[in-house]
Amino acid sequence: MKIGIVCYPTFGGSGVLATELGKYLAREGHRIHFITYSQPVRLDILEENIYYHEVNVQDYPLFEYQPYELALSSKMVNVALKYKLDLLHVHYAIPHAYAAYMAKQILKEQNVDTPIITTLHGTDITLVGRNPSYKPAVTFSINHSDKVTSVSESLKKDTLDFFGIKRPIEVIHNFVDLSLYNPEQDCKNTFAPNGEKIVTHISNFRKVKRIVDVVHIFKGITEKINAVLLMIGEGPEKEKARALALELGIADRIKFLGKTSEVVRVLCMSDLFLLPSEKESFGLAALEAMAAGVPVISTDTGGLPEVNIDGLSGYTCGVGDIEGMVQRSISILEDNLLQARFSKRARKQAEKFSLERIGPQYLQVYREAIAEKAKV
Ligand code: GMT
Numbered sequence: 001m002k003i004g005i006v007c008y009p010t011f012g013g014s015g016v017l018a019t020e021l022g023k024y025l026a027r028e029g030h031r032i033h034f035i036t037y038s039q040p041v042r043l044d045i046l047e048e049n050i051y052y053h054e055v056n057v058q059d060y061p062l063f064e065y066q067p068y069e070l071a072l073s074s075k076m077v078n079v080a081l082k083y084k085l086d087l088l089h090v091h092y093a094i095p096h097a098y099a100a101y102m103a104k105q106i107l108k109e110q111n112v113d114t115p116i117i118t119t120l121h122g123t124d125i126t127l128v129g130r131n132p133s134y135k136p137a138v139t140f141s142i143n144h145s146d147k148v149t150s151v152s153e154s155l156k157k158d159t160l161d162f163f164g165i166k167r168p169i170e171v172i173h174n175f176v177d178l179s180l181y182n183p184e185q186d187c188k189n190t191f192a193p194n195g196e197k198i199v200t201h202i203s204n205f206r207k208v209k210r211i212v213d214v215v216h217i218f219k220g221i222t223e224k225i226n227a228v229l230l231m232i233g234e235g236p237e238k239e240k241a242r243a244l245a246l247e248l249g250i251a252d253r254i255k256f257l258g259k260t261s262e263v264v265r266v267l268c269m270s271d272l273f274l275l276p277s278e279k280e281s282f283g284l285a286a287l288e289a290m291a292a293g294v295p296v297i298s299t300d301t302g303g304l305p306e307v308n309i310d311g312l313s314g315y316t317c318g319v320g321d322i323e324g325m326v327q328r329s330i331s332i333l334e335d336n337l338l339q340a341r342f343s344k345r346a347r348k349q350a351e352k353f354s355l356e357r358i359g360p361q362y363l364q365v366y367r368e369a370i371a372e373k374a375k376v
Contacts, residue, residue, distance in 0.1 A: 001366060002031045002083055004076060006100065007091040009040040012204055013284040014121035017151070017174050018091040019043050024177075024359045026050050033083055035075050037068070041261075053079050069099045076103035080114050087366055089117040090145075093124040094134060097141035104144075113376070115369035118145035120169070122281030125159050126302070127208065139163045147369045149362075152303025155281040170365060173306070174282045175358035176350055180264050181291040191255065191269065197227040197333045200270040200294070202263065202285040203277075205235025213276040213322055215241050217297070219248045220326030225333045229254045230266055267292035271339060272329055278319055280304050290314075290350040295332055295342035297325050307353070313346040 003025060007018035019040040022032040026049035033051045034040060045052045055075045057066045076088055076099065088103065090096035097118040107114050118141070123129075129138040142148055142165055149172045150156040156169045192198055199218055203209040211231070218229045231241070231254060238256065245251040260266065267273070273289035275298040282303040286296045290307075296314035298304045299321075310316045314332075317324040332339050 001025075001086045001370075002033070003366065004033045004035055004079055004083075004085045004088040005091070006035045006072070006076065006088065006096045007040065009036040009038045009043075010204075012092075013174070013282070014092040014119075014124075015040055016042060017121070017284060018089075018119075020175070020177060020355070021089075021359065021362060022050065023047065024355055025363070028359075028363070031083070033079050033085065035072070035079055037072075041259075051083070069095045069102070072096070072099040073102040073106065076100060077106045080107055081110065081112065085114060086370055087115045087117060087146075089119065089362075089366075091119045092121050093118060093138050093142060094128055095137075097145055098137050101141045101144045113373055115146040115373050116144075117147045117149065117365060117369055118142060119172075120148065120150045120155055120159055120281075122151070122155060122279070122302075123208065125155060125162065126279050126281060130162055135163070139165070143167055146372065147365050149365060151282045152306050154303040154306065158281075158302075172361045172365070173353055173358060174284045174287060175353050175355045176284075176287050176291045177355045178291055178351065181268065181288075181293075181350075191228055191230060194226070197225055197271040198230060198269050199227050199272045199274060199329070199333075200230045200232065200266060200289065201274045202232040202288075203235070203275075205233050205237045205241070207237060208278045208280075209235075209237070210276045210278055210319075211235075211237045211241045212244055213320065213325075214274050215244045215248065215250070215254070216322045217274055217276065217325045217329060218254070219250055220322065221329050221333065222250055222253060224330045227253065227271075227333065230270070231256045232258070232260055232263060232266060234259050263288065264292070267294055270294045272297060272333060273314075274325070274329070275299070275304070275308075276317075276319070276322075276325060277301060277304070283307050287350055287353055290346040293343040293347040295339065295346050297329050297332075307349075309349055312342075313349040314342060 008015040019042045100116045201214045280302045296308045300316035315328040
């Protein structure tokens with residue numbers, strides 16, 4: 001198949017998932033055309049069957065806001081025509097599903113009917129999409145997609161609860177490429193010169209991730225455990241977290257590693273992963289940690305309990321239950337045998353979300369979308 005993938009090219013989970021999906025499909029022999037405003041961070045454009053088309057927005061002084069959706073729709077049309085795409089798969093509803101709807105209408109004028117598959121990822125539904133400024137357009141573009149998928153049961157339920165959706169929504173959970181993670185690998189390192197336990201958090205440091213809670217939980221852990229905290233990512237809450245670490249006297253135990261490309265290596269060194277989010281439709285970062293055999297302490301919000309099983313791959317607590325997360329973290333970290341058991345079970349749980357199991361589900365949706373078009 002010839003497939004156009006539209007996503008955010010940044011470190012956000014939807015972009016990472018879309019990129020990994022495109023790479024998988026390319027390895028399966030499909031031609032994958034990424035249509036984004038910059039090259040996705042995990043994409044190697046030299047790989048076979050991968051093509052990259054940059055959306056250029058012209059700056060014009062009249063506009064306070066440059067019309068990105070117009071440029072994106074036009075790019076989708078041009079790429080679909082030039083490369084005879086079989087379908088367009090857009091990740092994150094805003095504004096991608098809306099731009100795709102426009103592209104589809106333009107293509108129809110040229111007697112080309114290109115199916116649109118929209119994958120809902122999280123804040124496009126639970127935060128941004130619910131905003132009254134966007135809600136009618138988001139509802140409309142979901143309803144006009146040929147196929148709609150959601151990354152968790154919880155997100156599907158939220159979508160049906162918040163929006164007047166008439167289309168069926170198929171849940172296809174996020175996946176992880178297990179071959180990248182080898183839990184047997186010995187990777188203790190320079191971050192723990194004195195045998196400290198390594199606690200890790202990865203996110204885009206937005207408010208919804210509650211990274212201030214990460215610092216508080218870590219402070220509680222250090223009362224009992226000799227540990228360091230590795231913080232991967234960048235975002236608006238970073239300075240607040242840094243200031244809190246100074247105030248709590250634990251700044252020397254926390255390393256902010258920024259947007260490192262060494263996520264797999266860092267996870268492989270880690271003993272525990274913290275994800276105390278306010279909302280989380282799935283928690284791809286938690287799944288990646290589990291793939292590396294790292295137990296997860298997370299909240300029980302959204303789709304997290306579908307991924308992190310309480311008492312098995314880690315623990316889940318209520319949002320803001322810092323004390324609960326501290327106690328559960330300590331219980332794992334103070335007992336090496338128990339930690340090893342959690343580690344094994346975390347990896348086993350991650351195996352349920354392997355690329356080999358989940359990837360073909362997208363291919364099935366594509367085939368159905370194309371077959372339905374052929375019938376019309
Ligand atoms: O919040 C992020 O990490 C970014 C955001 C995105 O869409 O880029 O992530 C959402 O999609 C991920 C991939 O499907 C999910 O794993 C995240 O749980 C989800 N984030 C939230 O719901 C807050």
